[in-house]
Amino acid sequence: MLINTTDFSLDDTLGAGQAFCWIKGDNGWWSGWIEKSPCQLQQKGSIVEIRSTLDSTRPLIHYLGLDDDPRQILAPYLDEPRLREAFNATSGLRCVREPWWECMCNFICSSLKQIIHIRQLNAALRRQLGDPHPDGGHTFPDAKKIFQAGEASLRSLGLGYRAKFLHQTAQAVVESRFNPEQLSPLPTGEAALCLRALPGIGDKIAKCILLYGFRRFDAFPVDVWIARIMKEWYFPRGRKLPTAKQIDRKSRRLFGQHRGLAQCHLFHYARTQAVFSKKS
DNA sequence: ACCCAGGACTGAT
């Protein structure tokens, strides 16, 4: 199957720290998952080629966020010259729609980890606890599987201190102490507080889950890369990095209701420009 | 060996 796209980059979208089940092979094909279907993707020019058992391109268009136009959504904020610089360098990036549970697990695993390590942990969780798929690979394990595996077993996969967090959060989901439907009536700020009740989820990870797992474009996760680029561009005077609260207020004022989408482009730009790698 | 990574949590001011 083929999808024709405009101003889209598969490499940027799958490599920008949103989803962690995708690996790019030496042949140029990305291998990963759309829900429970293994899937391979390759981009040539404006064409994305799909190899999978899916009978329609619709789930892929939905997953990759190809149904919205970030240039149009961010248009009101692109007068700001620095955001425009970052956006123009990353305009092929789309905000993906990750399954919320896998997204939650990925980001619980993400604390003090590099993106490559998060991918490794995602692969380990699938291989060890997921169901094998006839076409190869393993589906992502549900909360019950991860809970029943036990903390020690999770630790043996390399999760470190995150093993206890993931185990306890899985238990909370199994016991319905957390249900994603609780979030839908809540504004994003209160939804973040709800997520923060779960072990291993603080403000930053809560907002990643809301942005990538629940498509809350007004969630603005602040990690070290965002802190660096925001300091460099919007807090140039100070010696130290600005606080998360300062950055949040600034993002609200600069990027409005769609600051989460702006964050996707800022994060990817910061991470792919050598200028921002832990300087000052 | 050393440094850092898409942080969260705890206990002390």
Place this chain on the structure above:
DNA sequence: ATCAGTCATGGG
């Protein structure tokens, strides 16, 4: 409310 210390692991 802010702040330092602690927590595991792997790659550069």
